[in-house]
Amino acid sequence: MIFTKSKIFLLIWTILSTIGIISAIVLDNNVTVNEIQDCTTEFYDETEDVFGYVTRERNVYDNCIYYHNYTLCLNTSGANTDCSQKQLVYNVTCAIGTESYQSYEKVSEQVVQKNKTICNKRAYTIDIADSTKNINFSKAGYYCSLEGNIVTCDSVHDGNGDGKCKSGETCIKFEITSQGINTLQKRIDSVALKDSCS
Template sequence: MSMKRSYSVLILFLLLFSAVVLAGNITIEGDITILPVGTVSPEEQSPELSIFTTVLNLFLDKVSVISGELVRLRADLLYQNNSPIVSAPLDFYVGDTKVGTKQTDEDGSSVLEWDSSELPHGVYVVGVDYQGNGQAQPSHAEDQLTIQAPPVSITGAAITESQPSPIQEEKQCTTVSFEVQQPIMGSCTDTYPTTVCDDYPTNASCYETTEEVTHSCVTGYETVIKNKEECRTTALVINNHFAIPTINYACSTMEEGSIIIVTCDSKYDGDGNGECHSGESCLRYEIDGETISQTQRNSHDEFKESDGSFFQEENDLEVRQ
């Protein structure tokens, strides 16, 4: 009885084992190691990644432009063994302003054309940044750009005949010299430590060296003498006939029909704004064609032909032919 039971158990085990093998087509060789849930086997563990040094160079087609000109910015991103880094995003800056982002091409180059009218004229540091990607280190390069103010242009317009103003200003102008400091642009060379690998892309054979990078920079400043013209009004000419000096007086004008009224207050005991207030030495002219009348005022409320409180020298009115 026990012998039959043993045979039955053996036959049942063989049937179950055959079913498992046939269903999964499983082949078991060698030792079986059971790992806890969540454990990664040694064969599945990722090898340690190497961080490669990058070299970023920036080139400007112009170092000085007039506002409105296009500036071509080119950046080259390479590994230390001069192999290009492809499809890497590069951020371009002019001063603190980000002007664009471009990806590198198959040669590791990225080109951006920028309109210099976007920023005021001045001297700017142009920079380019690579943020890295976990296997390649971030890097930065910069250069300098001068944006000059555009020249003043005079646009021609149709000339129409018009009557000259009855009130003209005569000016006296002098040339004044002044000094300004301007940057002197040149070339600078910087030396950077670098790692070079001769067996890209494995980069197993590397050595330390240095690299020299030449770029545009400000090498100094020079003093430049410039001239400007300063002018002051010396007289008001009314109807091209009467000249009222404005050296000691500030004058304002008003037209009432054909009559031109000129009010002047002294720059010495007045506030010199062409308005007359009590206590200021004031003169008033009324011109009608080639006829003129003059009154004065100081402590009184009204203009009079002669004000006893008026103590400033009167203007030397000039009558011209």
């Protein structure tokens, strides 16, 4: 991958820390869903082009006159050969010297340390009235998504881990209501996710 002014030199240098981020989604007055994410800050080195002004030289052009002298003979042999000197004049463009100018261009490269934060959802906590329920899908090898009040989880092992239940994938759907968490659909070959939902 090539950037206009920079290119990645060394992808990932180190991981700084893990931070839990919680964003709250209020479904109704009695139900709040908190999305918990694990975030890591990754450091990497990137080589950037350094631009600056450089003094360059270029030719200076002007109109020039070019004289072409030649001999014209009417007879090419014998005593009566009649020759005369002729001249043709041409107007041409020619270089008459040089001049200096400033050019803005790449002059060097430098390595700059940068960082980026990558976050992955790992769980939902659901506050219903005075109780808290957990759906911790990262430990069970699932990825879940929340649409409205429905949590859909699909396995990262036999599914594509996009949080959608498709044919051939191990998945489970939960409905969140003010009375609790109900299982709507279950196509699951292990108890790992079921055990993590309490």
